Structure formats: structure tokens, C-alpha cells
Amino acid sequence: MEESIFQPYLSAKSLFKIDREILRPAYIPERLPHREGYIDQLAQILATALRGERPSNILIFGKTGTGKTAVVKYIENEFRKADAARMVSYLYLNCEIVDTPYAVLQSIGNRFIENFHQRIPFTGLSTDRVYNLLREKLDEEKRVVIIVLDEIDKIISKNGDDLLYQLLKINDDLTKARVSLIGISNDLKFTEYLDPRVKSRLADEKVVFPPYNAEELFDILADRAHRAFDNGTSPDAVLHLIAALAAQEHGDARRALDLLRVSAELAERQGDDHLSDEHVQKAKSKIELDTVLEAVKSLPTQSKLILLCVLLNEEIGNTKLTTGEVYTTYRELCRKTGVSPLTQRRVTDLISELDMLGLVHARVKSFGRAGRTKEIQASVPVVDVKKVLEKDEVLAEARGYRLKVQTTLL
DNA sequence: TGTCCACTGGAAGGGAGGGCTT
DNA sequence: AAGCCCTCCCTTCCAGTGGACA
Numbered sequence: 493m494e495e496s497i498f499q500p501y502l503s504a505k506s507l508f509k510i511d512r513e514i515l516r517p518a519y520i521p522e523r524l525p526h527r528e529g530y531i532d533q534l535a536q537i538l539a540t541a542l543r544g545e546r547p548s549n550i551l552i553f554g555k556t557g558t559g560k561t562a563v564v565k566y567i568e569n570e571f572r573k574a575d576a577a578r579m580v581s582y583l584y585l586n587c588e589i590v591d592t593p594y595a596v597l598q599s600i601g602n603r604f605i606e607n608f609h610q611r612i613p614f615t616g617l618s619t620d621r622v623y624n625l626l627r628e629k630l631d632e633e634k635r636v637v638i639i640v641l642d643e644i645d646k647i648i649s650k651n652g653d654d655l656l657y658q659l660l661k662i663n664d665d666l667t668k669a670r671v672s673l674i675g676i677s678n679d680l681k682f683t684e685y686l687d688p689r690v691k692s693r694l695a696d697e698k699v700v701f702p703p704y705n706a707e708e709l710f711d712i713l714a715d716r717a718h719r720a721f722d723n724g725t726s727p728d729a730v731l732h733l734i735a736a737l738a739a740q741e742h743g744d745a746r747r748a749l750d751l752l753r754v755s756a757e758l759a760e761r762q763g764d765d766h767l768s769d770e771h772v773q774k775a776k777s778k779i780e781l782d783t784v785l786e787a788v789k790s791l792p793t794q795s796k797l798i799l800l801c802v803l804l805n806e807e808i809g810n811t812k813l814t815t816g817e818v819y820t821t822y823r824e825l826c827r828k829t830g831v832s833p834l835t836q837r838r839v840t841d842l843i844s845e846l847d848m849l850g851l852v853h854a855r856v857k858s859f860g861r862a863g864r865t866k867e868i869q870a871s872v873p874v875v876d877v878k879k880v881l882e883k884d885e886v887l888a889e890a891r892g893y894r895l896k897v898q899t900t901l902l
Numbered sequence: 903t904g905t906c907c908a909c910t911g912g913a914a915g916g917g918a919g920g921g922c923t924t
Numbered sequence: 925a926a927g928c929c930c931t932c933c934c935t936t937c938c939a940g941t942g943g944a945c946a
Contacts, residue, residue: 592930614921615920616929616930618929619929621922621929743915836937857909859943859944860945861905861906861944862907864907
């Protein structure tokens with residue numbers, strides 16, 4: 493048989509025993525090391541639901557990768573297993589994706605509507621109508637509904653706490669069904685922005701997930717590695733290194749698992765039969781760069797343009813910029829590319845967004861008489877990111893464009 | 903001590919794009 | 925078809941401000 497171009501890669505033995513899904517953060521394993529206590533605690537609170545009563549509302553706090561989502565999904569699986577769970581509906585929503593009051597009510601409602609034609613449309617109705625539809629639907633049966641709102645702070649910061657207020661008081665309007673909420677947030681302070689009534693009702697119970705330390709991360713890695721690889725593929729020393737690296741990043745288990753998976757993929761591609769420190773280091777920089785490039789790629793055109801402005805300035809040695817300078821460059825680039833320019837007010841907002849994405853550093857600084865403005869700096873590798881930016885059709889005209897070096901007027 | 907710069911960032915609102923209701 | 929509603933992206937308007945300088 494003729495050898496195809498894929499042959500060498502197919503015959504290379506896969507390092508992964510079953511499939512690499514086991515190393516994806518979305519995978520929920522049968523046990524979550526160092527979270528057993530929290531699972532117990534939540535089980536105790538939520539067990540009420542199995543008796544047909546409404547459990548307390550719960551707020552869960554913890555930085556990214558501390559297992560909040562994993563625990564909550566784990567509990568979802570446990571509810572599925574429980575016999576008495578037919579009267580319990582457990583639904584998970586991520587408020588970063590479902591991020592408007594309308595959309596939240598709509599997607600909760602649609603979980604209880606099987607008939608496709610009766611489903612609540614994604615737009616067109618008033619929010620009040622959707623709320624009423626939801627309420628009626630819920631109250632058709634005696635049941636306990638547990639709604640998990642992941643990244644709950646996202647919906648508060650965008651829309652205020654009206655939605656939460658509505659969801660918390662829905663029980664007053666229900667006769668058969670009962671609703672309780674589980675909010676998840678990585679911002680400990682977000683409750684400060686809530687109406688006191690909402691705040692006290694929402695946080696009947698509060699749980700804080702601490703970051704994992706290096707040993708705990710090691711246990712998690714070892715647990716998964718054991719299932720993902722054959723013995724000897726991932727030496728303990730390498731796992732310790734990964735654990736240490738992830739511990740530095742505020743104990744992010746997601747990071748740790750990504751590192752392990754990417755390291756293994758790199759090793760596999762190189763035809764090595766076990767992981768080494770070198771793979772880990774390479775994986776680390778690969779992940780970092782990939783994350784940045786992915787973020788840049790998915791930016792809207794205007795934001796890309798603004799980022800490009802910052803990079804072009806960086807290229808000519810202009811590393812610290814003010815909003816005004818960015819805006820001047822921006823106007824210039826708009827002319828060059830035929831993009832219709834936004835106002836400076838809007839551009840400031842987009843700069844702040846870039847800052848939040850970690851693509852630029854922007855902090856407000858006062859220059860005394862010279863005014864008060866943002867000081868903006870790129871925080872991404874210029875060459876790699878420019879390459880990605882220039883792939884955008886709209887920015888094609890700006891390809892290879894250089895700024896003129898400004899001689900400062902005295 | 904006060905002035906004054908170059909913005910910052912909140913508020914309000916317009917209008918396009920989605921789609922329901924009557 | 926006319927009248928609503930919700931969301932997103934923007935614009936307009938503007939009071940507020942940290943700190944170097946006079």
C-alpha cells in the first residue's frame with residue numbers, strides 16, 4: 493500500500509490511553525480531589541430539594557480554576573443519579589454567555605417547554621411577558637428548581653440586579669413549584685453593588701473556594717494523568733513542575749490541566765514517549781501565545797484597529813501613549829483603511845476593553861498641568877500580533893504601514 | 903493655594919436589527 | 925401594516941478630577 497502523508501503521524505504511538513478529553517477542563521471526573529468537603533457541604537444544603545422543599549440560596553466564590561464550575565456540574569450528575577430527583581430540576585446557566593435578563597428568563601423557560609412551537613422566542617416579547625410565561629410553566633407541577641447562575645457578576649455589572657430581584661421573589665408568585673438559586677462569582681466584592689434586599693436573600697449560604705496550592709494541584713494532575721496515560725508517561729517530577737507553575741498563577745487548576753494536555757501533545761508530536769520539563773516549558777509559552785492570538789483574532793474590527801494603533805506606535809519607540817495620541821493615530825489609520833471613525837468617547841471604552849482582555853495596559857494617570865488621561869502600553873508581542881491583525885480584510889490597507897517618527901516640538 | 907489641562911466615565915438617548923402582536 | 929419590545933453599538937453632553945505648575 494502506498495504511504496500517505498499522514499502515515500508517519502498515524503503510526504506514531506499515541507500517548508493518550510483513551511482520549512484526551514480526560515485532560516480538558518470541561519471533563520468532570522468521578523472524584524474531585526480536595527473539593528470533597530465542599531461537595532458535602534453543598535449536598536447537605538441541597539438535599540432539602542429531594543424532600544420536596546426549597547433549599548437555601550447559595551453563593552459560591554472563588555478565583556478561576558478553583559473548581560467552582562466543576563463542583564456544581566458534579567452535583568448536577570449526582571442529582572441525575574438520585575431516585576427522588578424526578579421532582580428536582582437543576583439547570584446551569586453561564587451568565588457570560590446568557591448575559592441579559594431577557595435571555596436568562598428565556599433559557600430557563602425553554603428548559604421546561606418540550607414542544608418546539610411553544611418555545612419562548614429569543615426576541616420580540618417584553619421581559620415581563622417572558623417572566624410570566626416562565627412562572628406559569630414552572631408552576632404547572634410540584635417541583636424544586638435549582639438554578640445555577642455561573643459568572644453571576646457579569647449579569648449584575650451589565651444589567652443591574654433587577655433580574656435577581658425577580659428570580660428571588662418568584663417564589664411568592666408560585667404555588668406548587670419552588671425555586672432556589674446558586675450564584676457563582678469570582679469577584680468577592682460583587683455583592684456590594686447589590687440592593688441589600690437582594691443581597692441578603694441571595695446569600696443565605698456562602699461558600700468560598702480557596703485557590704489550590706501546589707500539592708493539591710499535583711494530586712489533581714496525578715489523578716487525571718493516571719487515567720489519561722500509561723505508567724511512566726508522565727513522571728512525577730514533571731507533574732510537580734506543572735503544579736508549581738499553575739500554583740503561581742493563583743492556583744488555577746484549569747491552567748494546570750491545559751499545561752499537562754498541551755505538553756503531552758507536544759511530546760507526542762515530537763515522537764517522545766514521555767513528558768519532560770522541556771515539553772512543559774514549551775507548552776507554557778505556546779499556551780500563552782495561543783491565548784493572546786485567539787483573543788486578537790476574535791476582536792471586532794474597530795478594536796483591532798485600535799490595538800494596531802498601539803502596536804504601530806510601539807514600533808517607532810512610542811511605548812507610552814495617551815488616549816489623545818492613540819486617537820490621533822486612529823484617525824490616521826481610519827483614513828488609510830477607509831473605516832469610518834468612532835468618537836473618542838467610544839474609543840476610550842474600546843481601549844478599556846482591550847485592557848480587560850490583557851492585550852494592553854491602560855491606567856489613568858495625571859500629568860498635572862498636562863492633564864489627566866490614560867497611559868497606554870501594548871502588552872502583547874508586536875510581531876506575532878501584527879501578523880494576525882493584518883489578516884483582517886478591512887485592515888489590509890494598513891499592511892506594512894509605519895508611523896512617522898514625531899520629533900517633539902520644543 | 904488655586905488654576906487648569908486632557909481627559910475620564912456616567913447618563914441619556916438614537917437608531918438599526920431582531921421579532922412578536924393585533 | 926403598524927405598534928411594540930429588547931439588545932447592541934454608538935453619539936452627545938458634561939460634571940468631575942489628580943497633580944504639576946505659577
